[in-house]
Amino acid sequence: MPRVSKKLSIIHYGHPSLLRAAKPVSAVDQEIRELAVEMISMMYAAPGVGLAAPQVNVSRHMCVIGVDEGREKTELVLINPKIVSVFGLEMVMEEGCLSFPGIHTHIIRPSGVEIEAIGLDEKPIKLRAEGFLARVIQHEIDHLNGVLFIDYLAEQERQRLENSLERLKGKTIKKFGLASVAQK
C-alpha cells in the first residue's frame, strides 16, 4: 500500500505530543529519509537552528540541526541520538524554540556535550560539541524525550512568562481542537 504523504506542520506548546518521548527509529528507510529532508527544509524556512520530529508531531527519535557560526556551518541529521556525557562549565544562554513562537528566555546548561547517534547513511556518529552547537544539540535531544526548555526555568522566570505561555497554550488548544486532552 502506498504511503499517504501528509503535509507536516510545526506544533506549538499546549500540544500533548511535545510532552511524549519519541519512539526509537528501527530502520533508516525511505520514510525516515523523506522526513529528514522535509524537516531540514522546514527548519531553515522557519527560520530555526534545530527541529525535532515530535515538533512536527511525528513520534520518531530523530532531529535535524543547522547551525551557522560564520566560518563553520554544521548541518546534522541525528537518528536515535543520545548524550554520552556533558562537560565544561554551566553556561547561561538565551534560547527560543520553534514550538514557542515569540518566547525567549535564558537557560543554564553545560557548555559541552558528547553524543552518539546514527546518520542518514546509517553510519554511527560520534560528536563532541561546545558552545552554541552543544546548546542546540541538548535542546533538540530533550525534545525527543518530551523535555522542553521551559522545564528548566527558575520559579521567578516561570512567573514572568506565565501569561505568554498560557496565551500560547490557549491558541494551540483552539487550533488543534485539543480542549479535552490538553487542559492540564
Ligand code: NI
Ligand atoms: Ni525547541
